[in-house]
Amino acid sequence: MLRFIIKRLLLIIPMLIGISFIMFVIMHLAPGDPASMRYGLNPEVSESARADFSRMYDLDKPVMVQYALWMKRFLFLDFGRSLIDDRRVISKILSRLPATILLQAVSLLVIFFVAIPIGIVSAMRRNSIFDRVMTILVFAGYAMPTFWLALLLILVFGLRLQWFPISGMGPWYTAYLDGFARARDLIWHLVLPVAATAFGALAALSRYTRSSMIEAMGENYVLTARAKGLPENRVIIVHILRNALLPIVTIMGLTLPGLISGSFIFETIFAWPGMGRLGYEAIMNYDYPVVMGVGVIATFLTLLGILLSDIMYAVVDPRIRFEGKK
Amino acid sequence: MNKRMIFGVTIIAIMALTAVFAPFVATHNPLAMDLSSEARLQGPSAEHFFGTDNLGRDVFSRMVYGARISLSVGFIAVFISLGIGVFLGGLSGYYGGWIDTIVMRIVEIMYCFPTFFLIMMVITFLGPNIVNVMIVIGLTSWAGLCRLVRAEFLTLRERDFVYSARVQGVSDMRIIFRHILPNAMAPVYVSATLSVGSAILVESALSFLGLGVQIPTPSWGNILTVGKNYIDYAWWLTLSPGLAILVTVLSFNLIGEGLRDVLDPKLRERK
Amino acid sequence: MSKIKNRTGVFRRSLFLLKTVIFFLIVFHADRRGFTQQEAWVSRDAYVSSGIGDARVLIPFFADDTTSSSICGLVYNGLTKVDKDLNIVGDLADRWETGGGGLSITFYLRRDVRWHDGMPFTAEDVRFTFETILDPGTGCPYISSYADIADIEIIDPYTIRFYYSRPYAPALLKFGMGIIPAHLFRDIEDIRMSLYARAPVGTGPYRFSRWESGRYIVLEADPGYFEHVPGIKRYVYRIIPDQAVQFLELVSGGIDSMELNPYQFFYRSDTPRFKTNISKYRYLARSYTYIGYNLKDPLFREKKARQALAYAINRKEIIDAVLLGLGEPCTGPFLKGTPYYDEDAPGYDYDPGRAAELLREAGWADTDADGILERGGEEFRVRIATNQGSQVREEVAAIVQNQWAALGIKAEIQVIAWSAFLDQFVNKKNFQAVILGWTIPVDPDVYSVWHTDSMKEGGLNFISYSNKRVDRLIERGRRELDPGTRAAIYRRIHRCIAGDTPYTFLFFPYATPAVQKRFKGIEPAPAGIGYNFIDWNVPENEVRYKF
Numbered sequence A: 001m002l003r004f005i006i007k008r009l010l011l012i013i014p015m016l017i018g019i020s021f022i023m024f025v026i027m028h029l030a031p032g033d034p035a036s037m038r039y040g041l042n043p044e045v046s047e048s049a050r051a052d053f054s055r056m057y058d059l060d061k062p063v064m065v066q067y068a069l070w071m072k073r074f075l076f077l078d079f080g081r082s083l084i085d086d087r088r089v090i091s092k093i094l095s096r097l098p099a100t101i102l103l104q105a106v107s108l109l110v111i112f113f114v115a116i117p118i119g120i121v122s123a124m125r126r127n128s129i130f131d132r133v134m135t136i137l138v139f140a141g142y143a144m145p146t147f148w149l150a151l152l153l154i155l156v157f158g159l160r161l162q163w164f165p166i167s168g169m170g171p172w173y174t175a176y177l178d179g180f181a182r183a184r185d186l187i188w189h190l191v192l193p194v195a196a197t198a199f200g201a202l203a204a205l206s207r208y209t210r211s212s213m214i215e216a217m218g219e220n221y222v223l224t225a226r227a228k229g230l231p232e233n234r235v236i237i238v239h240i241l242r243n244a245l246l247p248i249v250t251i252m253g254l255t256l257p258g259l260i261s262g263s264f265i266f267e268t269i270f271a272w273p274g275m276g277r278l279g280y281e282a283i284m285n286y287d288y289p290v291v292m293g294v295g296v297i298a299t300f301l302t303l304l305g306i307l308l309s310d311i312m313y314a315v316v317d318p319r320i321r322f323e324g325k326k
Numbered sequence B: 001m002n003k004r005m006i007f008g009v010t011i012i013a014i015m016a017l018t019a020v021f022a023p024f025v026a027t028h029n030p031l032a033m034d035l036s037s038e039a040r041l042q043g044p045s046a047e048h049f050f051g052t053d054n055l056g057r058d059v060f061s062r063m064v065y066g067a068r069i070s071l072s073v074g075f076i077a078v079f080i081s082l083g084i085g086v087f088l089g090g091l092s093g094y095y096g097g098w099i100d101t102i103v104m105r106i107v108e109i110m111y112c113f114p115t116f117f118l119i120m121m122v123i124t125f126l127g128p129n130i131v132n133v134m135i136v137i138g139l140t141s142w143a144g145l146c147r148l149v150r151a152e153f154l155t156l157r158e159r160d161f162v163y164s165a166r167v168q169g170v171s172d173m174r175i176i177f178r179h180i181l182p183n184a185m186a187p188v189y190v191s192a193t194l195s196v197g198s199a200i201l202v203e204s205a206l207s208f209l210g211l212g213v214q215i216p217t218p219s220w221g222n223i224l225t226v227g228k229n230y231i232d233y234a235w236w237l238t239l240s241p242g243l244a245i246l247v248t249v250l251s252f253n254l255i256g257e258g259l260r261d262v263l264d265p266k267l268r269e270r271k
Numbered sequence C: 001m002s003k004i005k006n007r008t009g010v011f012r013r014s015l016f017l018l019k020t021v022i023f024f025l026i027v028f029h030a031d032r033r034g035f036t037q038q039e040a041w042v043s044r045d046a047y048v049s050s051g052i053g054d055a056r057v058l059i060p061f062f063a064d065d066t067t068s069s070s071i072c073g074l075v076y077n078g079l080t081k082v083d084k085d086l087n088i089v090g091d092l093a094d095r096w097e098t099g100g101g102g103l104s105i106t107f108y109l110r111r112d113v114r115w116h117d118g119m120p121f122t123a124e125d126v127r128f129t130f131e132t133i134l135d136p137g138t139g140c141p142y143i144s145s146y147a148d149i150a151d152i153e154i155i156d157p158y159t160i161r162f163y164y165s166r167p168y169a170p171a172l173l174k175f176g177m178g179i180i181p182a183h184l185f186r187d188i189e190d191i192r193m194s195l196y197a198r199a200p201v202g203t204g205p206y207r208f209s210r211w212e213s214g215r216y217i218v219l220e221a222d223p224g225y226f227e228h229v230p231g232i233k234r235y236v237y238r239i240i241p242d243q244a245v246q247f248l249e250l251v252s253g254g255i256d257s258m259e260l261n262p263y264q265f266f267y268r269s270d271t272p273r274f275k276t277n278i279s280k281y282r283y284l285a286r287s288y289t290y291i292g293y294n295l296k297d298p299l300f301r302e303k304k305a306r307q308a309l310a311y312a313i314n315r316k317e318i319i320d321a322v323l324l325g326l327g328e329p330c331t332g333p334f335l336k337g338t339p340y341y342d343e344d345a346p347g348y349d350y351d352p353g354r355a356a357e358l359l360r361e362a363g364w365a366d367t368d369a370d371g372i373l374e375r376g377g378e379e380f381r382v383r384i385a386t387n388q389g390s391q392v393r394e395e396v397a398a399i400v401q402n403q404w405a406a407l408g409i410k411a412e413i414q415v416i417a418w419s420a421f422l423d424q425f426v427n428k429k430n431f432q433a434v435i436l437g438w439t440i441p442v443d444p445d446v447y448s449v450w451h452t453d454s455m456k457e458g459g460l461n462f463i464s465y466s467n468k469r470v471d472r473l474i475e476r477g478r479r480e481l482d483p484g485t486r487a488a489i490y491r492r493i494h495r496c497i498a499g500d501t502p503y504t505f506l507f508f509p510y511a512t513p514a515v516q517k518r519f520k521g522i523e524p525a526p527a528g529i530g531y532n533f534i535d536w537n538v539p540e541n542e543v544r545y546k547f
Helices: A002-029 A034-039 A047-056 A063-075 A089-124 A129-143 A146-160 A172-176 A179-217 A220-227 A232-269 A275-284 A288-316 B003-020 B059-095 B097-112 B115-126 B130-140 B143-156 B160-167 B172-208 B220-228 B236-263 B265-270 C016-028 C032-037 C066-075 C123-134 C243-252 C262-267 C272-277 C303-311 C315-322 C352-361 C391-405 C418-426 C468-479 C483-500 C530-535
Strands: C044-051 C080-082 C088-090 C093-099 C104-109 C149-156 C159-164 C206-212 C216-221 C232-239 C257-259 C278-280 C287-293 C327-329 C381-387 C410-416 C433-439 C503-511 C513-516
Touching: A002 A063, A002 A288, A002 B097, A002 B115, A034 A047, A034 C418, A063 A288, A089 A129, A089 A179, A089 A232, A089 A275, A089 A288, A129 A179, A129 B172, A129 B236, A146 A179, A146 A232, A146 B172, A146 B236, A146 C243, A172 A179, A172 C206, A172 C216, A179 A232, A220 A232, A232 A275, A232 A288, A232 B115, A275 A288, A275 B115, A288 B097, A288 B115, B003 B059, B003 B236, B059 B097, B059 B130, B059 B143, B059 B172, B059 B220, B059 B236, B097 B143, B115 B130, B115 B172, B130 B172, B143 B172, B160 B172, B172 B220, B172 B236, B220 B236, C044 C243, C044 C257, C066 C206, C066 C216, C066 C232, C088 C093, C104 C123, C123 C149, C123 C159, C232 C530, C243 C257, C272 C278, C287 C303, C287 C391, C303 C352, C303 C503, C315 C327, C315 C391, C315 C503, C381 C391, C381 C418, C391 C410, C391 C433, C410 C418, C418 C433, C468 C483
Parallel strands: C044 C232, C381 C410, C381 C433
Antiparallel strands: C080 C088, C093 C104, C104 C159, C149 C159, C206 C216, C216 C232, C257 C513, C278 C513, C287 C433, C287 C503, C327 C503
């Protein structure tokens, strides 16, 4: 087990190198120069300022040299400084990361605790009205342009009904409130972004739960358990659920990249001060170091998530021995 | 074919016909503006089925032309990803060994990377236009297909007909593409159909961020984006493209699921 | 169109001094009359403004974006500032004397000013600020505005003299630059990266309080501010990256002000909720939008072609369509209503008949009846490029395309991401026509945009406009100290440029801010509404945020 984890962790390194290289090349293949992004067409800015700026950030050097310099700093976990506001990339990202992790973690919990019961009930009451309604919802969830859903949520619940705040992660004055009020504000602000983030993945997971439940229900050991006269609840919980949940754990790991991808859109719509929005803005501003930082860290988090789900898989299913794999 | 699949096929057929015959279906020129204040942001009417936008353009006609963009982005992107996925998956499954290792490593990278970030990057840096959008979506969505094809090849390459072909001295490429591939395509069709839907979603999300097809060329995504600014006043501007995307993607998914039922007898029995 | 954050184009990233001096330093203007009438100023409530982008760096001479400039404007003071009518008045300087025909300026500083940390403000701070700006190692982007300063001399702790190597007419305005505290920065190696760049200490009416990156910035009224304590206790800047969401927040009360777009201004503000709570203002913004022609392109080297294109454009239709009438037609590079703007300059009012005639004279005719003009087998095609992210410019492009098509000119629109647009098209002069905008600084000097010297690659005269007469006038304008003579020079420049028509000048848009009605004391003026921010107040019974 430990060996497996170490091996997987080591594998992350070449992947990060590969991905950082791809990103670096894409960015520098493109026309456009960050100095013009920062100073634009500003008649007050001296011409020397652009050259100074390029020199300060090594932008005047060949691409490969720049990459080597980036890599050298990266080895010491230094992502350099943002071209837009000169702040350290790492502190920019760290100041945004908690918001993203909070949103993703809450969304994952919601997905987990809503999708699995829906899937179970649908499987047990196959072709009931509940199942049919859920099936329709699930298909809609797959096909829904989620940013449109986000807009509809804002329109209906934020603007018309005024149940939830429209944007942000809490009002500016929360800092002046006590802990309880702050927490309540935060939860209030989480509702719409979580709903929008979770909806798509909800569909996938509940569908998956349903089908793996149905599959498990047909297995011999379930039939045997029933034949033995075990109470139905026990059959479901002990025999069906445990086996059906196995593949679901892996699916959870695989929803992670999707969630992180979604964060780039939702964080912008809901003004959520997370890493996704930081990344989007960095791309828009040609802020190379921040783009690299966000890309590398997002990838790292995804890899970590997948690794965690692999480990959980092993915990849930004692039959799996990692040393035996491959 | 079940009822759902028939529904899906019907909708897609209608959409495709609309796209192909757009000039005949559209009631107005999709680019023609009417800048008088009464003509702008009109609600749906007999003259303008889906109302007009902020520049007085007929939204129905824009939607009709937008269908061309959305569908072609969906199909071409998937075509590209099919090409790559089938080719690499085939090689990797057939040969195994180091080719397999390399291909699978790349696939893993594609899986682990928040793809949308990459797509946003490429589009921003290489320029937002329809060709780039298609290519990028295609280039970033082949990993799943590749895995699928590889898995099929792994089982099929051990079959007798492959063995006999090999004994007869048929070339590897011919075995891969003529003998094994046709037998491996069933799950690929299913997956590709589902991918068309998701490619359309990605395009609309890109347009929503201002990175997709550029105005004045209409696409469902950018009609929706323009509508966003008027959402609590001119609801029809976001409703029609939103629904169109929803229904189209839904139809592709229904067809995909239907195909799966048809092509995978094991699942069908259980229904 | 999604509003792409932080890059709505030139308007946003322009003129630091414009933003600081005109819009926000003006905030410090103390209405002394008001001060004596209303003896006891009380600070109450909070004012929540909003924008799409975060601030970058809160050091005045590094601030290069609107947000940072506006925050700096509240935290720091310059030696001078402009009042509500855009006249230069003292800020940290009580008065000043110009000597030697513009070769020296002596400032007499206020003696009652303290930094937010309690230390007194003296001439040493002023010298330190400008020495830092002038040090090439600092990398201040505005260094060229101070390049003519030859020496700085402290006469006494409250008197400081600047010597100029040659007269520089915009000098006084440039002294609106915020002064930073010498005692805090003296030992700091890299000011840009210092702690104070994110937690500034100034002399202004507001003290820095907190900055949650990507969310908000909070400033607190300084009870000891030398004019009077501001009427609003807290100034909050909230970051909302989507303008549609911003509007929803305004209506629901989550923010107190925003810049409305024309559509919101006319169609979204007639709900009862909006009307009872929110006031709208409008005044000419200090900017203009234009179509620039690449004069290196053979097609546009001919004046007749440019004139025809200008006559073919119906500005009124564009203003009505894109701005819903919230704009004024424009004929030159200075702001309408100022002494530099020549009302009599050639305007090229919409005249399709004249345009067709000019095209005919230049040899263009539609010989094959396909609706496109030809000359010598070559069709009249124009590529119009503009940057992505500005809905206004994209719509202008689409309308101009239609208007030119009516005359047989085939225009193709290219919308390109800002950075690539500047790098590949503008800086390399690789374009035919561009739709762009300039902000109009308070000072009329247009050297960097219209002088022949600014034609080189990367310069802002990217259309390659070169007129010896205009060059001479620009050079004279920079050295002329008499305001009346100076204004006459710029009116002549306006006429010359308008006559040459290297741009088709399109319009000046209106600024259309909206503010919650509980804020009293707002008096729109040529400088806008923000110039007297410290005099704004909220009646006790309407206070929204209590502390």
